[in-house]
Amino acid sequence: MSEGDEEDFRSALRRAGITVQAERYDVMLAAYRDFQALMACLDEPFAYAVEPACTLQLLPLVAR
Amino acid sequence: MIPTIAEAARQFETRALSPVELTKACLARIEACDGAINAFLLRTEERALADAKAAEQRMMSGARRGKLDGIPIAHKDIYNTAGIRTTAHSRLLADNVPTQDATTVRKLAEAGTVMLGKLATHEFAWGGPSFDLPWPPARNPWNTDHFTGGSSSGTGAALAAGMILGGTGTDTAGSIRNPAGLCGVVGIKPTYGLCSRGGILPLAHTLDHAGPLAWTVEDCALLLQAMAGYDQADPASANRKVPDFSAKLGAGAQGLRVGVVRHFHERDVAVSDATTRGIEETLGLLQGLGATIRDVTLSPLADYNACGYVIMSAEAFAIHQRWMLTVPGQYGALLRDRLALGGLIGGADYVQAQRRRRELAAEMKAAMEEIDILLCACQPGEAARIDAAPKWSGLETEGFTLPFNVSGYPAISMRAGFGTGGLPVSVQLAAKPFDEATLFQIAHALEQASDWHNRRPSMRRA
C-alpha cells in the first residue's frame, strides 16, 4: 500500500470528526485497507442506465 | 407565425394546414433564426419531411393518430434516438449513435410527431452555459445576449423562437422549468416515475425526471399524454393508469385551494421586482377565478437545496467517475468542476441527504393535505447575461425548483409577465403526486385569464 492511503485514512477520520485511540490505530488502518480492497470491484464501469437499487420510494409507484 | 400544437391540430383537421407545410415552415424558421440562437445541435430535415409525409398520408387515409399526429417537435440531446447522433452536448459523446430510441422518443413518434432534430443542452444536462464545448450554448430569443436557463436550453429557446411546437426536456434540479421560465414558455416536470427515463442519459438517477415543454399549457398536456406511462426499462417507473391530462382543461379554477410559499421568495432568496409583481398578479388572477389562497410554510429553501444538491452531485459523480479519473480533459471546465465537487462527498453525507429528503417529502405531503396546488417563485428573476450565469448553479443561491425534485411532486413553470429589458418572468405551480390533471387545469385557467402568452420575442438583438 502507498503512503498516500494512510493520509486518506486520516483525512476520512478527520472529516467524520471521530478519533481512533492510539493503541487501535494500526488495527483501524489495516481494516481501512481491507475495506478499500474489497471496494475495488465498484470501480468497474457501469452502463449509464444502471440505476441504483433501493433508492427512496417517496411516492407509491403502484396504484391501489 | 408558427401555431401552437392545439391550433395546428385543429388546422390539420380542417385541412387548412398540412403536416408537410408546417414542417417546412419550422425548417425555414430554424434556418432563418438558429444561427443566432444555437438551439439545434443537429437538424434531421430528411427524417422530419418523411415523418410529415407519413402523417399527411395517415390523415388522407383517415388513419390520423391523434392531436400530435404531424406535429413538429425536437428532443433534448440526451434523449437517445436510434441511428441519430446523441451527444449530451459533450465532446465525450460527439460520435455516439444509439441503436434504440428512448422510450419517450418512441412514444412520441408513435403518436405521429415529426422529429426536427436534437436540441442543445448543458453538457450531460449539468455543465453550462459553456463555451469550451464542440457546440455553443443556446441563447435566449428574447435577448440573445442572455442565458436561456438550463439544462433543457435548446428546447426552451427553440420554442420561444417558434422553431418547434413542442420539445422534450429533463429536470433534475429545474432543468425543464428554468429554461421554460427564462424563455417565456411552459414546462412541466411531472411526478417522479410518471415518464420513463429509459434511454435518456442520466444525470442523477433519483432526481431525474423527463417531461415536455411547449408554448401553452394545453400543448404540454397533449405532449405529456404521449410521454407518460409505465416502462419496465426505468426502475423508478410508476405502474399506474395514465389519466386524461386534458380532462379538466377549461374547468376554471373556482374552488381550487392554493397555498402560497411566500417565504421562499420573501425571506429565503431575494427575487426581482418583476418576479414579485408576477407572483402577485398571478395570485390576483387566481382570486378573480374563484380560487382560495392561503399561505403555506415549508422548510427553508436552503434545506431543500442542500439535500438535493448533495444527492445530485454524488450520483452524478458516481456516473461519471470512470471518465473523471481517465479523461477529465474531455469535459468542459464547468461540468468538470461541478462533478469534482461531487467526488468529495462522503457516504454518510449522501445517506443523510436521502434521510432528510424523506422528511422533506413528508413535510410537503402534510402541507398539501388541505390544499390542491402550491404556488411559489420559479426563478429569482429575469435571465442573466449569458456570460454572467452562476458557476455552481445552486451553491451561490438556492433554486426554487429543486424542492419538487427532492419530493418528486409535479411542478409546472409558466409565464407571469415581463421584466427588465422585456425578458419574461414566471411562477411555479405544484400539485399532489400524479395529479397533473389539476395542475394543467389551474395553469390553463391562468393562461386564459392573462395575455402574456400572446407576446412573442421579436428576435432582435437588444
Add this chain to the structure above:
Amino acid sequence: MSTLPARLPTLAEASAAIAAGATSPVILTEAAIARAEALQPTLSAFITLAGDRAREAARRAEAEIAAGRKRGPLHGIPYALKDIYDVAGLPTTAHSRLLRNNVAGEDAETTARLEAAGMILIGKLATHEFATGGPAWDTEWPPALNPWNLDHFPGGSSSGSGAAVAAGIVPMALGTDTSGSIRLPAAYCGVAGLKPTYGRVSRRGVVPLSFSLDHCGPLAATVQDCALVMQALAGHDPRDPGAADQPVPDYSATLKNGVHGLRIGYAKAFNADAGVDAVQSAALDEAARVFERLGAVVEEVALPPISLFNACTRAISHGESFAIHQKDLRERPELYARVTRERLMMGAFVSSTQYVQAQRLRRRLTEAVDAVFEKHDLLLTATIPGAAPRMDEMETGPWRRNQQPITAVFNVTGHPALCQPCGFSQNGLPLSLQLAGRNFDEATVLQAGHAYEQATPWLGRRPPLG
C-alpha cells in the same frame, strides 16, 4: 441446581394443546418464565425478563379464551423479542449503554401485531450492540451463548433469539436481519429462521442499522411455526417507508403441499466460492437429494461471485449505519463496546461514490438472482461456511476477514430466505441450509422448508441442556 423446567412445545403444538384444553396460556407462560430464569445464568439470552407483564397478559388471554373469544392460533403462546424491538413501557436497550435508559413509548408495528394476535411477551433478548457489534464483553450485559455448546458462538446479531428458541424457552422469537442476523443464529443454534422479502414485515419501532438492508422476521423451532407467525407479521405498514403494499397469502394453506414438481436451483459452485468445505458441501448435496426424492427438480445454478455481494453489503451497511451513529461516535464513543465502535467507524471510509456504485451494483446483482428465479422456484445455498465457531475464536476487530455469511446475498436482493438445520458438524453443532424464493413468495419457501423438515430427522435433535 434443581431440575431444569421443561422445554416449551412448538407454536403448532402449543396452539393445538390450548385448543384441546390440554394446556393454558398461564401454564405455558409460567413454564417459559421458569425456564428463562433457570437458564439465564447459563445462556444470558435475556436482557429484560418481563415476568409480571407476561403473567398478567397470560391471565387475560386465558380469560378471553375461556369466554370463547379466542383470537387465533397464536393466542396465549409465549414469545420473546430481540431487544431492539419497541414494547410500550419496556426498555429498548439495543444491548448498548447508549440506550440504557431508553423506555419505549409505543409498540413496534410487529410487537403490536403479535400482541393483537394474543401472544404473551416473556422478555427482551440479547443481541449484538445495535445489531452489529458482537460478541462483546465490554457492554452492560454479557453476550448470549450457544445452547448446543456453551463454548461456542450462538450467531448474531439475534443471538438471544437463537439461543432462547433453541433452548426451548420460547417457541418463537423475533430477530432482525441486515446481512444474516436472523438466519445465522438460526443456523448456529439449529432452529428455523426466516428473513422475509424486503418490505413484507414492518420495521417501524425497531432500532435501525441499515435501512435499505434491514429486515424483521421470526426464529422458531420449526418451519411450520415460522409460517404461523408470518401470518400475523406480514402486511403493509404505511409508517415504514420500505414497506410494500402487497397481498398476504394464507401461509398455512400451502404449507403441506410438498415439493413435487418444484424447480430448485442448487448454487453448489457458489457455496464453494464462499468457502463451504467438503463436509458441509456433502450435507448440502444430501439435502438436494432429499428434495429430489420428494419430487423436486434440482439443477445446479450459477450466481455472481460472493465478493460482489460482500462489497455491496459492506458499502451500503457501513454507509447507512454511520449516518445513524456518526453523532454518538463523535460525542460519546466510549459508551460503545469496542467492537461496535470500530465496526461503526468503518462507515467514515465509505465515499458517496462507493455508496451509490454499490446501490447500482446491487441492482445488477438483483437482476442476476431474479434471472435464476425465472427458471427456478427456489434457490438452495449454504448459510455460512462451517458450524458455530468457538466464542474465544471470534473475530472482534473492526473488519471480519473470515466468517463471511452467504446470507447477505438476499439482503442485497431482498428475496425471502429461510435457514433451517440440515445436519451436524463433526463436533456435534448444527449445520444449516438456506432456501430462497421469489419476492413475496414466502409461501413456497416455507412449503419446501416444511417438506424437508418432515423428511429429515434434524427436528428431533435437541441441545443437551436437559
